[in-house]
Every structure is written in C-alpha cells, then in structure tokens.
C-alpha cells in the first residue's frame with residue numbers, strides 16, 4: 001500500500017519538525033498532492049487516521065489536501081501544457097519529447113500546531 005508509506009514519511013517529517021520546535025500537538029496538516037501522483041484520496045485519509053492514532057503528537061490531527069495541477073513541458077517547442085488533457089504528446093508540435101514539470105509530488109504545505 002503506497003499511501004501508507006507516504007503517510008508514514010510525512011508524519012516522520014512532522015515529528016522531526018515538532019522536536020526541533022518544541023511542538024506538543026499538531027492539529028492540522030495541509031498537504032499538496034499532485035494531480036497525477038498515484039496517491040488515492042480515500043486511502044490517504046484512512047492511512048492518515050490510522051497513523052495519527054499511533055502518535056501522541058498527531059492524535060486527532062486533521063488532514064487537508066490541496067491538489068496541485070499537473071503541468072508538462074515540451075523539450076522541442078518549449079511550451080507547457082496540461083498533463084491530464086494531453087498526456088505525453090505536446091499539443092502544439094506533437095512532439096513526444098516532453099517531461100512532467102509538476103503534479104507528481106506529495107508535500108507538506110502547512111502545519112498548525114501548539
């Protein structure tokens with residue numbers, strides 16, 4: 001289960017931050033989740049709830065997701081376009097030499113803590 005790995009990693013990161021900053025309770029975390037990341041929202045939420053119950057710091061912590069749109073850049077014409085709409089083929093020059101600029105990431109945007 002990929003989502004659990006993601007959640008474990010995120011909570012570990014938050015716990016490290018909490019240690020450095022003397023936080024005792026994290027009440028809310030805002031995550032940026034890329035549009036084409038393979039993280040499923042429902043699974044993410046249930047893994048989140050499961051993991052938070054096991055950490056005194058994270059217990060009852062709310063999870064909020066912000067979806068980051070996926071953008072692909074074409075190497076041949078230099079233009080960028082919506083990944084979800086056109087996938088790997090550039091809509092401007094039909095090139096296949098394209099790469100994902102953003103939209104595959106899962107990262108912490110914000111932490112609300114005491």
Ligand SMILES: [Zn+2]
Pocket residue numbers: 074075076077078079090091092093094095
């Ligand atoms: Zn192009």
